[in-house]
Amino acid sequence: MKEVIKNIQAKLAAVSTLKYVDEDWGQLDYYSQNPPVKWPCALIDITGASFEDRGWDRTTNTHPQTGEAMVSITIANLKLTNTSGRAPQTQKDAGWSIWDLMQEVHEAVQGFRPVPNAGALLRRGMRRTKRDDGVQEYTILYGFGMTDV
DSSP states (O other): OHHHHHHHHHHHTTOTTOSEEEEOSSGGGOOSSSOSSOSSEEEEEEEEEEEEEOOOBTTTTBOOEEEEEEEEEEEEEEOOSOOOTTSOHHHHHHHTHHHHHHHHHHHHHTTOOSSTTBOOOEEEEEEEEOOSSSEEEEEEEEEEEEEOO
């Protein structure tokens, strides 16, 4: 799974708008004035996996497995401008920018095979985290299948 995270990180490095891409180890959970990220950021995590045995393989003396895993990519940015109906257009454009960033991230990873023995990442869902510190935070969930080689 380490290679999955590393390869997704490398893929997201091509999204020039992102200033910080890393494994999610709780960086956004530290509600201080200086979280250990640069804005905007993308944080990658394996949120779960399930595996099934394919039976005993006599030629390799192993129990090969297939699996389904979920990857979360959390996208966050400081929202410093307002998007109200009477705000200047430049402020609105800056305030709505997280949606453009989420689309860029999605286009970068949708269909990407993170390791040779895995299927393509396919979007399964999205959720918002409400915060009280000015940070906009959304998580996009991707599923993929894999097999032992």
